[in-house]
Amino acid sequence: MKVRIEQGLVIMLICTSCWGQADNARPAPTNVPGAEFPKLHSDRSATFRVQADNAQKVQLLMELGQSTYDMVKGTDGFWEVTTKPVLPGFHYYLVSTDGFVSADPGSRTFFAARKEVSGIEVPAPESEFFAAKDVPHGSVRTEWYFSKATGEWRRIFVYTPPGYDQSSERYPVLYLQHGWGEDEAAWSHQGKENFILDNLIAAQKAKPMIIVNENGMTGVNFQPPPPPRPGSAPSSPPPRSIPDSFKEERYTLFDSVISTDLIPFMDGHFRTIPDREHRALAGLSMGGAQAFRIGLNHLNQFAYLGAFSPALSITDAAKDYNGALADSAKVNQQLRLLWMGVGSDDFLLGPVRGSHEILEKAGIKHMWVESSGAHVWTVWRKYLADFAPGLFQ
Amino acid sequence: MKVRIEQGLVIMLICTSCWGQADNARPAPTNVPGAEFPKLHSDRSATFRVQADNAQKVQLLMELGQSTYDMVKGTDGFWEVTTKPVLPGFHYYLVSTDGFVSADPGSRTFFAARKEVSGIEVPAPESEFFAAKDVPHGSVRTEWYFSKATGEWRRIFVYTPPGYDQSSERYPVLYLQHGWGEDEAAWSHQGKENFILDNLIAAQKAKPMIIVNENGMTGVNFQPPPPPRPGSAPSSPPPRSIPDSFKEERYTLFDSVISTDLIPFMDGHFRTIPDREHRALAGLSMGGAQAFRIGLNHLNQFAYLGAFSPALSITDAAKDYNGALADSAKVNQQLRLLWMGVGSDDFLLGPVRGSHEILEKAGIKHMWVESSGAHVWTVWRKYLADFAPGLFQ
Numbered sequence: 001m002k003v004r005i006e007q008g009l010v011i012m013l014i015c016t017s018c019w020g021q022a023d024n025a026r027p028a029p030t031n032v033p034g035a036e037f038p039k040l041h042s043d044r045s046a047t048f049r050v051q052a053d054n055a056q057k058v059q060l061l062m063e064l065g066q067s068t069y070d071m072v073k074g075t076d077g078f079w080e081v082t083t084k085p086v087l088p089g090f091h092y093y094l095v096s097t098d099g100f101v102s103a104d105p106g107s108r109t110f111f112a113a114r115k116e117v118s119g120i121e122v123p124a125p126e127s128e129f130f131a132a133k134d135v136p137h138g139s140v141r142t143e144w145y146f147s148k149a150t151g152e153w154r155r156i157f158v159y160t161p162p163g164y165d166q167s168s169e170r171y172p173v174l175y176l177q178h179g180w181g182e183d184e185a186a187w188s189h190q191g192k193e194n195f196i197l198d199n200l201i202a203a204q205k206a207k208p209m210i211i212v213n214e215n216g217m218t219g220v221n222f223q224p225p226p227p228p229r230p231g232s233a234p235s236s237p238p239p240r241s242i243p244d245s246f247k248e249e250r251y252t253l254f255d256s257v258i259s260t261d262l263i264p265f266m267d268g269h270f271r272t273i274p275d276r277e278h279r280a281l282a283g284l285s286m287g288g289a290q291a292f293r294i295g296l297n298h299l300n301q302f303a304y305l306g307a308f309s310p311a312l313s314i315t316d317a318a319k320d321y322n323g324a325l326a327d328s329a330k331v332n333q334q335l336r337l338l339w340m341g342v343g344s345d346d347f348l349l350g351p352v353r354g355s356h357e358i359l360e361k362a363g364i365k366h367m368w369v370e371s372s373g374a375h376v377w378t379v380w381r382k383y384l385a386d387f388a389p390g391l392f393q
Numbered sequence: 394m395k396v397r398i399e400q401g402l403v404i405m406l407i408c409t410s411c412w413g414q415a416d417n418a419r420p421a422p423t424n425v426p427g428a429e430f431p432k433l434h435s436d437r438s439a440t441f442r443v444q445a446d447n448a449q450k451v452q453l454l455m456e457l458g459q460s461t462y463d464m465v466k467g468t469d470g471f472w473e474v475t476t477k478p479v480l481p482g483f484h485y486y487l488v489s490t491d492g493f494v495s496a497d498p499g500s501r502t503f504f505a506a507r508k509e510v511s512g513i514e515v516p517a518p519e520s521e522f523f524a525a526k527d528v529p530h531g532s533v534r535t536e537w538y539f540s541k542a543t544g545e546w547r548r549i550f551v552y553t554p555p556g557y558d559q560s561s562e563r564y565p566v567l568y569l570q571h572g573w574g575e576d577e578a579a580w581s582h583q584g585k586e587n588f589i590l591d592n593l594i595a596a597q598k599a600k601p602m603i604i605v606n607e608n609g610m611t612g613v614n615f616q617p618p619p620p621p622r623p624g625s626a627p628s629s630p631p632p633r634s635i636p637d638s639f640k641e642e643r644y645t646l647f648d649s650v651i652s653t654d655l656i657p658f659m660d661g662h663f664r665t666i667p668d669r670e671h672r673a674l675a676g677l678s679m680g681g682a683q684a685f686r687i688g689l690n691h692l693n694q695f696a697y698l699g700a701f702s703p704a705l706s707i708t709d710a711a712k713d714y715n716g717a718l719a720d721s722a723k724v725n726q727q728l729r730l731l732w733m734g735v736g737s738d739d740f741l742l743g744p745v746r747g748s749h750e751i752l753e754k755a756g757i758k759h760m761w762v763e764s765s766g767a768h769v770w771t772v773w774r775k776y777l778a779d780f781a782p783g784l785f786q
Contacts, residue, residue: 032508033610053492054449077492097493099446099470105495109502109509115425116502116509132546137537142581144530153525165662188535217426269558 028107030090030121035106037080038120044085046120050104052097053077061094061101062086063376064113088124089378090190092117110190113181114217119190128199129385130192135202136162137195140188145265149256150218156262157184158270159194161201161208170271172278172392173210175258175302176384177287180311184215190377196385206388210270214262216287219253255294259301277336280391282306284380285348288340296324299334304391306339308383309375313351317362328363337390338366341383343373421500423483423514428499430473431513437478439513443497445490446470454487454494455479456769457506464488481517482771483583485510503583506574507610512583521592522778523585528595529555530588533581538658542649543611549655550577551663552587554594554601563664565671565785566603568651568695569777570680573613573704577606583770589778599781603663607655609680612646648687652694670729673784675699677773678741681733689717692727697784699732701776702768706744710755721756730783731759734776736766 025039028046037049048060048071058071058079071079092112095104103109107118121127141158161171176193178186187193193211200206258281267274281302283291288310295305318326325331340359342352349370356368369386373379418432421439430442441453441464451464451472464472485505488497496502500511514520534551554564569586571579580586586604593599651674660667674695676684681703688698711719718724724731733752735745742763749761762779766772 032504034507050493052490055491055493056447056449058493095493095495097445097490097495098448100443100448100451100488100490100493100495102488102490102493102495102498103502103509105508107509109496111425114427115498116496116500132537134539134546137546140535142533142535144525146527153527153530194535 028120029123030108030119031106032108037106038104040122041082044088044122044124045083046086046122047080047082048093048095048104048106049078049080050095050097050106051078055079055097057096057098059096061096062091063374064092064094064117086120086122087373087378088122088126089376089381091120091122091376091378093120094118111181111183111185112190130195130199130381132195133199133202135198137198138162138164138201140194143269145261145269147257147261149253149261154215154257155184156215157188157213158266159188159197159211160270161210162198163208164210164271168271169208170273171208171210172280173212173266173270173272174280174282174304174388174391175262176211176213177216177281177283177290178213179283179285179287180220181217183217184213187211187213191381191384193384196381197388200385200388207392209388209392210266210272212262212266214254214257216254216283216290218257219251220286251290251293254290255297258294259298263301276301276303278303278392280304280306280337282308282339282384282387283310284308284383285375286311288312293321296321299324299331303334303336304339305335305337306383306387307341307352308380308387309342309346309348310340310352310355311348312355314355314358317358317364325359325362325364332363332365335365338364339369339383339387339390340366341369341371341379341386343371343375343379345372345374346379347375421513422516423501423512424499425501430499431497433515434475437481437515437517438476439479439515440473440475441486441488441497441499442471442473443488443490443499444471448472448490450489450491452489454489455484456767457485457487457510479513479515480766480771481515481519482769482774484513484515484769484771486513487511504574504576504578505583523588523592523774525588526592526595528591530591531555531557531594533587536662538654538662540650540654542646542654547608547650548577549608550581550606551659552581552590552604553663554603555591556601557603557664561664562601563666564601564603565673566605566659566663566665567673567675567697567781567784568655569604569606570609570674570676570683571606572676572678572680574610576610577608580604580606584774584777586777589774590781593778593781600785602781602785603659603665605655605659607647607650609647609676609683611650612644613679644683644686647683648690651687652691656694669694669696671696671785673697673699673730675701675732675777675780676703677701677776678768679704681705686714689714692717692724696727696729697732698728698730699776699780700734700745701773701780702735702739702741703733703745703748704741705748707748707751710751710757718752718755718757725756725758728758731757732762732780732783733759734762734764734772734779736764736768736772738765738767739772740768 025041028038039047052058060069069081071081073079094101104118109116110119138161143156144153147154201208279302281291281295288307289312295302314320418434421431421433432440445451453462462474464474466472487494497511502509503512531554536549537546540547594601672695674684674688681700682705688695707713
C-alpha cells in the first residue's frame with residue numbers, strides 16, 4: 001500500500017481506512033477455529049464479515065439488537081462492517097440477513113434469549129482475572145440428577161476446585177444462577193466461573209469451593225421477548241422498571257428444585273460441608289431475583305446471598321418476601337453476607353438502587369456495589385470475582 | 394377445518410396439507426426450549442419454519458447440503474418446508490437465506506465442519522439405547538491440562554461411570570475421538586457417549602470405564618471444505634476415496650498429545666488402571682484413522698483399537714503404519730480387539746471395505762461390521778454400543 005503523506009488530516013483518514021492491514025488485527029478469541037472474522041483491531045473496534053451473495057440488506061445486531069450496524073456488500077458476495085471501539089469484555093450479537101436473524105457462522109454460539117446466539121470476547125488487560133492461566137485448574141462437570149419437583153432427570157454444571165479428586169476434604173458450595181433466557185451452561189461458558197475461581201484460589205483470595213449451576217428457566221413461563229428487529233431497537237427505550245413477568249412470586253417451582261431436590265443431591269454426591277454456614281446462593285438478573293426469593297425463603301439453608309444486577313424491586317422491607325426481612329436484627333445475624341450490585345448503565349439501575357435504599361433504611365446490612373457497566377456478562381464476571389472472596393470466611 | 398370427502402385421493406391430499414394439526418406433530422428434542430419448529434410428524438417427516446421477511450430465496454440444507462429443500466414463503470414473513478420422512482437418528486442441517494448459510498434459530502447448535510450448525514434428532518424405538526433413562530448416571534467432566542507437545546492448556550471431556558465418586562475402584566480408559574471439523578465435545582453432545590455407557594453398564598453389558606475425548610483437529614492443517622452451496626451438492630458426487638488431507642501421516646503432533654501428554658495426565662488425575670490391557674483407542678472418520686495410526690504406533694500403550702467409518706485406506710499390510718501390521722501373529726497376540734465398521738451408504742465404504750479385505754488376507758484378526766447407514770452420528774452411536782461391550786473383558 002503506497003501512501004503519500006501531505007498533512008496530518010490525510011494521515012488520519014488513511015489510517016482509518018487501512019485498519020486490518022496495519023494494526024495487528026486478530027481474530028476474536030470467540031471465533032470458531034480458522035475463522036478470520038470477526039477481527040479485533042488495536043483500538044478495540046471490530047470488523048465483522050459474512051457471506052450473503054444474494055442478500056439485499058445485512059445488519060449486525062450488537063448486544064442482540066441494542067445497537068445496529070448496516071453491513072456493506074463487496075463485489076465478492078461478502079458483507080462487512082467495522083464497528084466503533086467496543087468495550088472490553090463479552091458481547092452477544094446476531095446477524096440479520098433480509099430479515100432472517102441468526103448467528104454468525106464465524107463465531108462460537110452461546111445460549112441466550114432462549115436461542116443460540118453469537119458472542120465476541122474483546123480482551124483487555126482487565127480480562128486477566130478470568131483467563132486460563134498457568135495455575136491449578138478445577139473441573140466443570142455435567143451431572144444428571146432426578147428432581148421430584150419436576151419429575152425429570154435434570155442437567156446441572158458443577159465446578160469442583162483444583163485438588164478435589166486428590167483430597168478427602170469437604171468443601172462449601174455456591175449455588176450460582178444465570179439470567180432470563182440462558183441456561184445452566186452460562187456461568188461456565190459465558191461467565192468463566194471456573195477460571196475466575198481457579199485464579200482467586202491460586203492467589204489465596206477465595207476459599208476453595210464447589211459451584212453448582214441449575215436451569216433457572218424452570219417454571220418461568222415467560223413469553224420470550226420479540227426477536228430484535230433491525231432498526232426497532234433504538235426507537236424502543238429499555239424498560240426502567242421490573243416487568244411483571246420477573247416478579248419473584250413466579251419462582252415457586254424452582255424454589256422446590258433448589259431447596260428440596262438439588263441441595264440433598266449435592267450433599268449426597270459431593271464432599272460438601274452440608275450446613276447453612278457453608279452454603280451460598282447468588283445469581284444475575286432473573287437469577288438474582290431468584291437468589292433473594294429462594295434464599296430468604298430458606299435462611300435455614302443459606303447464610304450468604306448475592307444478587308448481581310438483579311431483576312428485583314423491593315418496595316416494603318417489612319412485607320416483601322413474606323416478611324423475611326421484617327426483623328433486621330435477626331436477618332443481620334442470620335446472613336453472613338448479603339451482596340447486591342448493579343452497573344451505572346444497567347436498565348435496572350433504578351429499581352435495584354431503590355431496593356438498596358430500602359434495605360439501608362430498614363437497617364438490613366448488605367454489601368452495595370454500584371459499578372460502571374450495563375446489563376452484560378462483563379459486569380457479572382467482575383461481580384463474581386468481587387463476591388466469592390467474601391464467602392465462607 | 395371443514396373437509397368434504399369425495400374420494401380416496403382427495404382424502405390423501407387433505408391430510409398431506411394438514412400435517413401438524415392431525416398427526417400429533419411435536420417439536421424436535423433438539424429444539425431450543427419453547428421453539429415449535431422444526432416439528433416432527435408421526436411419519437418422521439419434519440416441518441422447518443424460519444422468519445425471513447425480506448428474503449428472496451430460503452433453502453433448508455439437510456446433512457449440511459447433501460439434500461436441499463426450497464422453503465416456501467407465507468404471507469406472514471415465515472418460510473416453511475416439510476421434508477420427506479427422515480431416517481431416525483441425528484442429522485446436521487443449515488439454512489441458506491439469500492446465500493447466507495447459518496444455523497436455524499429454532500435449534501440447538503452442534504460443532505461440525507468447523508462451525509456451529511443446527512441438528513435435528515429424530516427419535517424412534519431404536520433410540521432407546523442412548524436415551525437418558527432411569528438408571529445410575531455417570532458424569533461428563535470438562536478438564537484442562539497442559540500439553541507439552543502443543544505448549545498450551547487444553548480442554549478435554551472425561552466421562553466417569555456411575556459410582557466413580559463414591560468408590561475407590563480403579564477403571565480402564567477408552568480414548569474416543571470425533572471426526573474432521575468437530576471437537577472434543579462431539580462424543581457427549583452429538584454422540585451421547587455418557588447415556589450409551591450408562592445404559593450398557595446398568596444392563597451389565599459393558600464394564601464400567603472412563604472415556605476421554607481430546608480435540609483431534611490438532612496439527613490437522615486441512616483447509617475446510619467449501620461451505621455447502623444451495624444446489625451444488627447434488628451435482629458434485631461424494632468422493633469415493635480418501636482425500637490426501639486425511640492421510641494418516643499428518644497426525645504426528647496429535648500422536649504426541651495423546652501418547653506423551655494425555656495418557657500421563659489421565660493416569661495421574663483419575664483412578665485408572667494404567668496399563669495397555671486397560672486402555673482402548675477408537676474414533677470415527679478422521680478419528681478412526683488417528684486411532685489406527687496412533688494405536689499401532691503405541692501398541693505398548695493400547696490393547697484395543699476401534700475404527701468407526703474410518704478415513705483410512707490400507708494398501709499394504711506389510712508396509713503401512715511403519716510395518717506395525719507386518720507380523721500378524723504378533724499383532725494378533727498384542728491386540729485384544731481390533732474393531733472396524735462402516736455403513737453401506739457411507740462414501741468411505743470402498744476404501745474401508747478394501748482395508749478390511751487386506752487385513753483379512755494378511756491374517757490380522759479383527760471384528761468387521763458392515764452395517765446400514767451413511768457417514769452420520771446415528772451410525773457411530775450404534776458402533777460405540779457395539780464396540781464398548783468387547784472392551785476390557
